[in-house]
Amino acid sequence: MRTYRWILTLLSAFPLLLSAQTSSGSAQTNSGDDIFTISVAAPISAKDVQVRYFLNGDPTVQQSSSIAKPDDQRIVITTGADGKPAKSFRAIVFAPGCQFLTVKADDLASSKRQADFQCQKLSTAPLSGKADVSRFAGRELQVEALYVCGWAGQFFGMRGIAISPFSVAKGKVDTDGSFTIDLPDFSTDPIWANLSHNATLMFNLVDVKTGEHVARLSAPTNVSRKGALKVAASYPPDMQFAVME
Numbered sequence: 001m002r003t004y005r006w007i008l009t010l011l012s013a014f015p016l017l018l019s020a021q022t023s024s025g026s027a028q029t030n031s032g033d034d035i036f037t038i039s040v041a042a043p044i045s046a047k048d049v050q051v052r053y054f055l056n057g058d059p060t061v062q063q064s065s066s067i068a069k070p071d072d073q074r075i076v077i078t079t080g081a082d083g084k085p086a087k088s089f090r091a092i093v094f095a096p097g098c099q100f101l102t103v104k105a106d107d108l109a110s111s112k113r114q115a116d117f118q119c120q121k122l123s124t125a126p127l128s129g130k131a132d133v134s135r136f137a138g139r140e141l142q143v144e145a146l147y148v149c150g151w152a153g154q155f156f157g158m159r160g161i162a163i164s165p166f167s168v169a170k171g172k173v174d175t176d177g178s179f180t181i182d183l184p185d186f187s188t189d190p191i192w193a194n195l196s197h198n199a200t201l202m203f204n205l206v207d208v209k210t211g212e213h214v215a216r217l218s219a220p221t222n223v224s225r226k227g228a229l230k231v232a233a234s235y236p237p238d239m240q241f242a243v244m245e
Contacts, residue, residue, distance in 0.1 A: 002202055036089050036105065038075040041118040043094050046073050049117060052149070052163045053091035053103075054156045055079055068189065079108060090156055093117050094166045097124075099189045102155060122184040125234055131241040133177040133205070133215055140208040141173035143217065145181055150198035165202060173205065177219065187233040200228035216242040 010113040040046040057080075079086045089108055093101040098119035105111035133141060146165035153159040171181035186192060186199065218227035220239055227244070229235070 006189045016045070034078060034080040034085065035078050036077045036091075036108075036111075036113045036115075038077070038091070038103070038115050038117055040073045040075065041116065042073065044098070044117070044119045044237060046075050049075060049093060049095045050166050051075060051077070051091055051093050052152065052166075053077065053089065055086040055159070056088045057084060057086040062107070068129070079113075091115075092152060092155065092163075095119055096168055097121060100191055102191065102195075110187070122186065122188055124182040125185040125232070126180065127183050127229075127235045127239070128178070128180045128237055129203075129217075129239045129241050130176070130178045131173075131205075131243050133173060133243065135243070136207075136214060139214075142170050142204050142206045142208050143173055143179045143181065143205045144213075145169045145171075145183060146202045146204065146233075147186070148202050150200065151195040154198070155195060168201070183235075185233055186231045197231075199231045200225050201231060202228045205243070214245045218244050223240055 038049070038051065040049055077089075077091075079089055084109060089103070089105040089111070091103040093115075096116070099122055101113045101115070101117050105113065127145075129143075146166040147168050148165045149163055152163045153161045169181050169183060171179045173179045178213060183201070201219075203219070204213045205215040205217060206212065207214050216227075218224070219229040219241060220236075223230055223232070223239070224234065227242075
């Protein structure tokens with residue numbers, strides 16, 4: 001009986017300057033069977049694109065590596081390791097303010113191993129909130145909104161799994177704890193109806209000088225799920241968030 005193991009890999013939004021691949025271009029000149037390329041159309045930069053993907057192989061693909069190449073507007077994803085090619089590839093692609101792109105190559109052997117990401121802008125849904133940040137007096141703070149992709153398991157065919165959230169937007173936190181963020185209106189994304197309705201937004205407080213995540217913000221219970229804000233077309237004004245450890 002065949003055994004399939006799925007490998008979940010997070011592709012950083014920044015280039016990974018690792019190995020001889022970046023200097024020699026071997027990721028492009030070696031066997032095309034070992035890479036999948038996502039071409040990013042201007043004005044979006046490849047370094048601002050976030051990718052979460054799954055590889056499936058038999059025998060098992062033990063690991064994979066990825067190189068974002070913003071100079072030529074391409075994201076190159078290695079789809080094999082130790083001479084073991086993956087059989088299939090699926091990816092969720094996102095850039096702040098844009099619609100999601102989903103990529104399926106369920107048979108890499110016959111796939112072109114290429115996809116295009118062209119930002120389709122979403123309208124915005126402003127969110128205003130406030131939190132008690134007195135414990136962080138004297139620190140310059142930002143609030144960062146993260147999209148928790150509850151539908152990833154459905155898309156990848158592995159229900160119940162969790163992936164790293166997507167960074168959506170940041171906003172300045174005033175000394176009184178108030179903040180405003182323009183969020184993408186994810187309810188207008190074409191994939192909303194059959195996939196992405198299963199999603200929430202998580203908020204972190206970030207120290208601007210150090211980049212440290214100092215606390216998590218919990219949304220009001222009437223508009224949240226386990227403290228994360230339910231994605232909606234609009235949000236109540238002046239929501240009070242609780243500061244969590």
